[in-house]
Amino acid sequence: MVQSLETLTETPSQTAGPYVHIGCIPSFAGNPGIYPQDLGLRAIEDGAKGEVITITGEVIDGTGWALRDAMIESWQPDAAGKFPGQEGADPAVNGFARFAADKDSGEFTLRTVKPGAVAMRGGGLQAPHISLWVVARGINVGLQTRIYFEDEDNSSDPLLSRIEQRPRVQTLIAKKTADGQYRFDIRLQGDNETVFLDL
Amino acid sequence: MTDHGPLIPRNREMHPLPYYPDYKTSVPRSPKWALLSMESTPSEETGPRFGHSLLGEWDNNLIMNFTKGADPAIGERILVHGRVLDENNRPVPHTLVEIWQANAGGRYRHIKDTYLAPLDPNFGGCGRTITDENGYYEFLTIRPGAYPWPNRVNDWRPMHIHFSVFGQSFGQRLITQMYFEGDPLISRCPIAATIQNRGQLDRLVAPLDMTKSRPLDFLAYKFDIVLRGRRQTMFENKLEGM
DSSP states (O other): OOOOOOOOOOOOOOOOOTTHHHHHOTTTTTOTTSSSSOTTOOSBOTTOSSOEEEEEEEEEOTTSOBOSSOEEEEEOOOTTSOOTTSTTOOTTBOOEEEEEOOTTTOEEEEEEEOOOOEEOTTSOEEOSOEEEEEEOTTOSSOEEEEEEETTSOOTTOTTGGGOSSGGGGGGGEEEEEETTEEEOOEEOSSTTOOOOEEO | OOOOOOBOOOOGGGSOOSOOTTSTTHHHHSOOSOOEEOOOOHHHHOOOOOOGGGOOTTTTBTTTTTTTTSSOOSSOEEEEEEEEEETTSOBOOSOEEEEEOOOTTSOOOSTTOOOSSOOOTTOOOEEEEEOOTTSEEEEEEEOOOOEEESSSTTEEEOSEEEEEEOOSSGGGOEEEEEEETTOTTGGGOTTGGGOOOHHHHHTTEEOBOTTTOBTTTBEEEEOOEEEOOBOOOTTTTSOTTO
């Protein structure tokens, strides 16, 4: 026998199920009014500094079908790379947003500011990115991934650099479709499966 | 700003299998390739904070919140309570906990649920609260019903309450489900069975807790939740060899 560790183990995940909206986005489930407003409605408020951008996309399963019941959360710093709560952070940037795939088309939209580069512990910078967490029926452990941008310098980003199969890097890079508009699809499985993260 | 150190890596063996054919929807929705693992960065170590000002008077009372206190929901009245802790066995204070569930007949109030059990006009099915300084939370609700779902021909979900917990880092984000002690449907449920480690599944089964039950009012169930911790040592901010 050895001494016992006094540590605990993380509670296991379970799928968010098809009705995740009831708890997280009640208005989407058809139940407005229980709370004054849904949590995470906006990533930014009026007056946020930086370039306002809109990212649209779909969450696509292994058969090529866009999920109609996915929920996504995003977390990011402001245009200067500061997260809400950090000293000097832009008070108009909430950083957090919660949005659902459309129940008919499957498309999601995130309106935010383009984030700044984020310093790493011990030095170095990460290229501008938005962290995502994707949950849905059939996803047993929430999936982490990131949105990077094709019009930024991603060449020395420490996470992208670890992707051995270089073509897969493209799965994390939003494509510019117009001024301030980007496309970012999340492929759960199959051709061009998105790189999911364990961070 | 204090550096609390990186997040402790997630032990995936303790989580459900992403791909579990008896749970059919997981088949096309589970990634095939390995996750890309890396030590956490500030993007995962920071996270949204929500203040108590977010909460309304009835938010953690699902019996009354849909009617704003006018009429109670139908069903077996229960208190669900517990603590949010981290892997270092420390409470997680002031963190948002959200729940959602079916009504006493097993029907969800959702545009896509068409089960033949009726909606309860007095029950919405969602609640939220923020843990106190000791990581403690509680909800007053009704015990949700079991219900059938389209998977194999005759699959039934055990009675369960969905939980969403934030913690203080985006990398701690967790959604799970609480089951009820003694429910014979747990061992028949393919969603519960995605957790291969039986001891881990037991951690999702809330015991009846008569110490918190209020006579002539409600039964109580205890459900503690553990989020990822952070590795903080006195060496954390020093370069190796310094």
